[in-house]
Amino acid sequence: MNTLLIIGIAIAAGLLVSRGARAVKLPNVTAFLVAGLIIGPCVGGLIDKETAASMNVISDAALGFIAYSIGGEFKLSYLKQIGKAPLTITAFQGLSTAFCVDVGLIALSFIFPSLGITMPMALLLGAIALATAPAATLMVVRQYKADGPVTRMLLPVVAMDDALGLMVYSISSSVAEGMMGGEMTAQSMVLSPLIEIFGSVALGAALGAVLGFCARFFASRGNKLALSIAAVFAGVGLCSMWNLSSLLVCMMIGAVMVNTSQQRQVLMEQCDRFTPPLFLLFFVLSGADLDLSVLPQVGVIGVLYLVLRCTGKWGGTMLGAHCVRADDNIKKYLGLTLLPQAGVAIGMAALVNSKFNKTPEMIAMSTRINTIVLAGVLVFELIGPIITKWALTKAGEISAAK
Secondary structure (H helix, E strand, O other): OOOOHHHHHHHHHHHHHHHHHOOOOHHHHHHHHHHHHHHHHOOOOOOOOHHHHHHHHHHHHHHHHHHHHHOOOOOHHHHHOOOOHHHHHHHHHHHHHHHHHHHHHHHHHHHHHHHHOOOOHHHHHHHHOOOOOOOHHHHHHOOOOOOOOOHHHHHHHHHHHHHHHHHHHHHHHHHHHOOOOOOOOOHHHHHHHHHHHHHHHHHHHHHHHHHHHHHHHHHHHHHHHHHHHHHHHHHHHHHHHOOOOOOHHHHHHHHHHHHHHHOHHHHHHHHHHHHHHHHHHHHHHHHHHHHHHHHOHHHHHHHHHHHHHHHHHHHHHHHHHOOOOOHHHHHHHHHHHHOOOHHHHHOOOHHHHHHHOOOOOOHHHHHHHHHHHHHHHHHHHHHHHHHHHHHHHHHHOOOOOO
């Protein structure tokens, strides 16, 4: 089918389902995912799986702009006001999630040895469970114009979560490989992820500074938008060439720009007007790529993975919020807004497939991990935005009438 026709069908389907979803007060992001499922290979078949998967450039661009928008929220004046609280909460919720999944699955392996859960498998699933999807969270915040202590804490926590996830995954995968007969080195466990994180931050900061500087020489809003697009596209493209994190790079572009450029307001406003159709298309295509057939295959391990991840996110966030004496609403509701999971988790599962493919034992383990993660993404992407909306409404940061 013609690519432009597919894009047109995807946008139209997203708009139609979102109109129906408004009647039952579902978030738009859930409606877009459902629209993708309807026109995707699992239901309607208007878009086949290969076609949906082939449009990676749209996903890369959308994730770049989502990260850029989150970075635009990192104003130094606000970061000074909230201090170290986001960093503390991020560390607690991330490490608690990995710990809960690791310990829970290892305990299950002793109780039910027939399930075939191994220590490497538990370590890898624990690391992948840490990842959170910034896209769905940002969409809910924007749609309902949420604002308050929980929302203002949520955005920096989501932003830092992926950096922590990258570190934990790198260490866990190296330990898992060592347990299965591979080589554990300090470079693979610590040095490589640190290079990726600091390299991404440096590249994003440089591009953000260039964007802010160049914006002074263009008067038209259209040209300012073109500059933002060029910066984000350049960041995503360079990340692909240099194996850096596009999320971290684009967050830094937005963060540096918003703190150094006098044109920050116009740049962000134009970007906000440009991105809604791109985000719609991204979520519809993501929904088309979801595979319902994996749900029956996950079994007890998959269900426990879902429960343990939720427990770790909620409990770790509450513990971290208590440590920094955060607002009561942050303690009660922030953890519930961190459940959506998508691209980063799928990417980590793909890394497992590419790294653990040397023996039949590794291949069997990576296949099971991929199935569990895909099922988790399906569940968390569909219900995560709904829970996020409910939590922000209970916190009084979304009007109950919306």
